[in-house]
Amino acid sequence: MLPFSQFDSHGRLQHLITLEGLSNEQVRELLDRSQRYLRRPGEMPARGHALEGITVGNIFTEPSTRTRSSFELAARRLGADVINLEIMLSSRVKGESVLDTIYTLQAMAVDVFVIRDAEPGVGQFVAEHVQDHVSVLSAGEAHLSHPTQGLLDALTILQFKGGFRDLVVAVVGDVRHSRVARSAYQVFSALGVGELRIVAPDGLMPEPAEMPGTVRFSSLEAGIAHADVIMMLRIQKERMADAAIPDSKDYFARWGLTRSRLKLARPEAIVMHPGPMNRDVEIASDVADGPQSVIRQQVTNGVAVRMAVLEQVIANRNIRRAGR
Ligand code: NCD
Numbered sequence: 001m002l003p004f005s006q007f008d009s010h011g012r013l014q015h016l017i018t019l020e021g022l023s024n025e026q027v028r029e030l031l032d033r034s035q036r037y038l039r040r041p042g043e044m045p046a047r048g049h050a051l052e053g054i055t056v057g058n059i060f061t062e063p064s065t066r067t068r069s070s071f072e073l074a075a076r077r078l079g080a081d082v083i084n085l086e087i088m089l090s091s092r093v094k095g096e097s098v099l100d101t102i103y104t105l106q107a108m109a110v111d112v113f114v115i116r117d118a119e120p121g122v123g124q125f126v127a128e129h130v131q132d133h134v135s136v137l138s139a140g141e142a143h144l145s146h147p148t149q150g151l152l153d154a155l156t157i158l159q160f161k162g163g164f165r166d167l168v169v170a171v172v173g174d175v176r177h178s179r180v181a182r183s184a185y186q187v188f189s190a191l192g193v194g195e196l197r198i199v200a201p202d203g204l205m206p207e208p209a210e211m212p213g214t215v216r217f218s219s220l221e222a223g224i225a226h227a228d229v230i231m232m233l234r235i236q237k238e239r240m241a242d243a244a245i246p247d248s249k250d251y252f253a254r255w256g257l258t259r260s261r262l263k264l265a266r267p268e269a270i271v272m273h274p275g276p277m278n279r280d281v282e283i284a285s286d287v288a289d290g291p292q293s294v295i296r297q298q299v300t301n302g303v304a305v306r307m308a309v310l311e312q313v314i315a316n317r318n319i320r321r322a323g324r
Pocket of ligand 1: 066067140146149179180233234274275276
């Protein structure tokens, strides 16, 4: 078998499991498509017909509010049928029965599988076994990858900052366990962010060999000084042994983004958080709701990005089917 590729034989995106290896042009194309689905506040959300006749199956085995509902809305607003399933794939990924599940759904003409799972490799495993016309999109893979989150974060920065090259971006908190941080790193690498900082307590830093080209800070104050973008991360308690979980009060005292600390960043700096937030643990509640916060815009952008990704893989499938 050929090594797995998320691109089809023409080099077009068939699956989206990771942002690793996407070129600047491929990322830009997805961001351009996403922008077409953005509307002003109060306007009717964008709709289209690109997914008419298509069925999208959401298979989420980890909790999700934003990602699952935005994938569902994105698919419906483009005219797809949607089914939501809560079946465990991970515990069965090494056996064949996961394939029974997938083949069963494929036999009902599910064309796109959207998969979130705590175990690495589930999305790729499914993608390796589906038919040529079927796509698999990751909605969060263990601590490794959350590609549509990376894209929506990039879209949000583009919206507020107009570009990437001159920016100082600080990714702050539990970077070690964060798939959001890894996908951010990959998308920012493709886009060429000016300076990318990893700001984390020692125990929550990624491995030394990970994320080459970033600048590491083990102090919050130094790490956010003069930053244009501050991306806060949730402490991923579910990915830590109990003994390693930091005390919330102590964490907030040293690592919480407060109003006074935020003053160290550029005056027009934006504050991001993928959600769900631990208010007054990694981020002060008044900062989360404050004038520099773009957290709700990230959520809005998530729908547009997922519409763009769905549209793109279906457009590519139509090209494959037409034999071009
Ligand atoms: C993130 C996730 O699930 O990876 N949330 C999200 O998708 N918006 C981040 C998190 O859980 O902390």
